[in-house]
Amino acid sequence: MLKNALAGAAFAVSALVCSTAFAQTIGFSQVGSEGDWRPAFSANMQESAKDYGIDLKFANAQGKQEEQLRAVRAFIAQGVDAIIIAPVVVTGWDQVLQEAKEAEIPIFLVDRDVEVKDPSLYVTRISADFNLEGKLAGAWLAAESKGTCKIVELQGTTGSAPAIERKKGFEAVIGQFPAMEIVATQSGDFTTEGGKKVMEAFIKSTNNLDGICASFAHNDNMQLGAIQAMKEAGLKPGKDVLMVSVDYVPAIVEALKAGEANASVELRSAVGKFIYPVILDYLKSPQELPKWIVIPSDLHTAN
Numbered sequence: 167m168l169k170n171a172l173a174g175a176a177f178a179v180s181a182l183v184c185s186t187a188f189a190q191t192i193g194f195s196q197v198g199s200e201g202d203w204r205p206a207f208s209a210n211m212q213e214s215a216k217d218y219g220i221d222l223k224f225a226n227a228q229g230k231q232e233e234q235l236r237a238v239r240a241f242i243a244q245g246v247d248a249i250i251i252a253p254v255v256v257t258g259w260d261q262v263l264q265e266a267k268e269a270e271i272p273i274f275l276v277d278r279d280v281e282v283k284d285p286s287l288y289v290t291r292i293s294a295d296f297n298l299e300g301k302l303a304g305a306w307l308a309a310e311s312k313g314t315c316k317i318v319e320l321q322g323t324t325g326s327a328p329a330i331e332r333k334k335g336f337e338a339v340i341g342q343f344p345a346m347e348i349v350a351t352q353s354g355d356f357t358t359e360g361g362k363k364v365m366e367a368f369i370k371s372t373n374n375l376d377g378i379c380a381s382f383a384h385n386d387n388m389q390l391g392a393i394q395a396m397k398e399a400g401l402k403p404g405k406d407v408l409m410v411s412v413d414y415v416p417a418i419v420e421a422l423k424a425g426e427a428n429a430s431v432e433l434r435s436a437v438g439k440f441i442y443p444v445i446l447d448y449l450k451s452p453q454e455l456p457k458w459i460v461i462p463s464d465l466h467t468a469n
């Protein structure tokens with residue numbers, strides 16, 4: 167009996183030692199904490215790292231690329247096992263990724279994309295298809311407006327992958343309808359305050375959104391700011407103007423229920439379960455992976 171108990175205890179201790187020995191240290195350079203989606207994404211990355219036994223070093227760049235470069239260099243100096251980057255903008259990454267390569271630390275992109283001369287500087291990117299999100303928004307609007315619609319557009323952070331690709335995807339669809347056009351477009355930097363300011367400017371420049379049929383916002387938080395601005399101007403978002411955006415955060419779900427928003431494309435924030443198994447497998451046995459592992463996107467409407 168005593169012998170069995172001792173053997174059991176020894177097994178438990180060796181299992182613990184093994185699992186601790188297998189723990190990996192991963193650095194994660196996050197864009198910032200703008201909007202509602204990104205903090206939810208950060209929380210998921212931090213929480214699910216624990217489930218995978220990962221020691222996650224988290225660095226919030228507060229929307230500044232120079233902070234991200236600093237964080238990545240600090241991770242290299244610490245000798246982490248892998249680095250995850252959600253890049254603020256697409257350009258300016260070649261040098262630091264080269265430094266990581268020389269230090270033999272694999273780089274994984276999450277969420278946003280980069281434009282680099284040498285794609286072997288990162289292993290893979292795990293993210294939704296932003297271009298498809300723009301297309302889904304455009305196709306919904308084309309159907310809803312029967313192909314006739316003057317649109318105001320609230321763009322995300324200038325130079326960021328989601329702002330570039332959501333715009334491209336949306337324009338590719340509405341470009342097929344001669345009576346659909348974007349008549350005003352401006353960046354609200356993915357924030358509620360930015361979206362509110364941009365919509366206030368559109369309300370002024372279009373005589374209270376006269377003749378405007380829709381607002382396409384590259385994220386929900388800008389659309390939520392736009393909704394506030396429209397209500398303050400005595401307009402009825404969701405009724406006077408169709409409101410379509412991306413993320414599907416809880417506040418837009420409420421706006422959809424209240425009839426103040428009409429559609430939102432879901433961007434999943436629970437990304438840990440997609441990215442960590444890929445990184446851990448890679449660290450166990452490094453191999454070439456597809457350059458992009460796509461997380462699905464779906465459109466949600468009020469009904």
Ligand code: AHR
Pocket residue numbers: 200201202203204277278328356384385386412413433
């Ligand atoms: O990169 C994804 C975008 O970044 C989200 O749609 C937006 O909310 C965030 O700021």
